[in-house]
Amino acid sequence: EIVLTQSPGTLSLSPGERATLSCRASQSVSSSYLAWYQQKPGQAPRLLIYGASSRATGIPDRFSGSGSGTDFTLTISRLEPEDFAVYYCQQYGSAGFTFGPGTKVDIK
Amino acid sequence: QVTLRESGPALVKPTQTLTLTCTFSGFSLSTSGMCVSWIRQPPGKALEWLALIDWDDDKYYSTSLKTRLTISKDTSKNQVVLTMTNMDPVDTATYYCARTQLGFPHFDYWGQGTLVTVSS
Numbered sequence: 001e002i003v004l005t006q007s008p009g010t011l012s013l014s015p016g017e018r019a020t021l022s023c024r025a026s027q028s029v030s031s032s033y034l035a036w037y038q039q040k041p042g043q044a045p046r047l048l049i050y051g052a053s054s055r056a057t058g059i060p061d062r063f064s065g066s067g068s069g070t071d072f073t074l075t076i077s078r079l080e081p082e083d084f085a086v087y088y089c090q091q092y093g094s095a096g097f098t099f100g101p102g103t104k105v106d107i108k
Numbered sequence: 109q110v111t112l113r114e115s116g117p118a119l120v121k122p123t124q125t126l127t128l129t130c131t132f133s134g135f136s137l138s139t140s141g142m143c144v145s146w147i148r149q150p151p152g153k154a155l156e157w158l159a160l161i162d163w164d165d166d167k168y169y170s171t172s173l174k175t176r177l178t179i180s181k182d183t184s185k186n187q188v189v190l191t192m193t194n195m196d197p198v199d200t201a202t203y204y205c206a207r208t209q210l211g212f213p214h215f216d217y218w219g220q221g222t223l224v225t226v227s228s
Contacts, residue, residue, distance in 0.1 A: 090215075097145070097160075
């Protein structure tokens with residue numbers, strides 16, 4: 001089973017700043033099979049990025065994804081107040097789906 | 109408009125069997141490529157995928173929970189049912205159902221989730 005590790009665990013930033021979140025896989029992941037989600041308290045996760053770099057419908061262009069192999073990155077170019085949340089990466093492989101432990105982006 | 113909604117008991121006792129129902133609209137599980145998964149999230153913890161059923165009635169399970177899980181569908185009712193046997197307090201979590209599509213292994217639509225507490 002592929003294990004995903006996310007760093008940092010918590011990212012404390014101010015509105016307007018750039019956020020860079022990392023997702024590292026224990027084995028190579030097909031770029032087509034790497035996704036990112038945003039989750040706010042009391043809400044279901046929301047799909048942000050799929051295929052490592054494709055934005056889901058309705059997702060603002062300040063969100064971007066990149067990476068390949070075992071290292072993937074979610075970048076939020078300028079944090080808006082509504083972007084403070086927990087972010088999860090997810091991959092699909094032969095053993096099914098796995099999620100990372102999440103990165104919390106909170107207000108500095 | 110795609111929607112999914114989970115339903116089931118809020119409280120179950122240890123050793124009991126949990127049955128959850130996902131009722132969806134806006135798509136059909138008889139359409140080629142459509143799939144529905146169950147995912148759970150213990151309070152304050154990360155997401156964990158549990159099971160998936162596809163349009164062809166193929167079923168896939170988490171390796172670690174495979175012996176306890178059964179997923180099924182009722183296409184006429186637009187429902188997917190998950191049963192989990194031998195519930196334990198560590199199974200306390202919010203349980204979500206979510207849609208995926210063949211060739212696009214990510215979850216594009218989610219239900220709001222249902223919190224299940226396991227306690228005597």
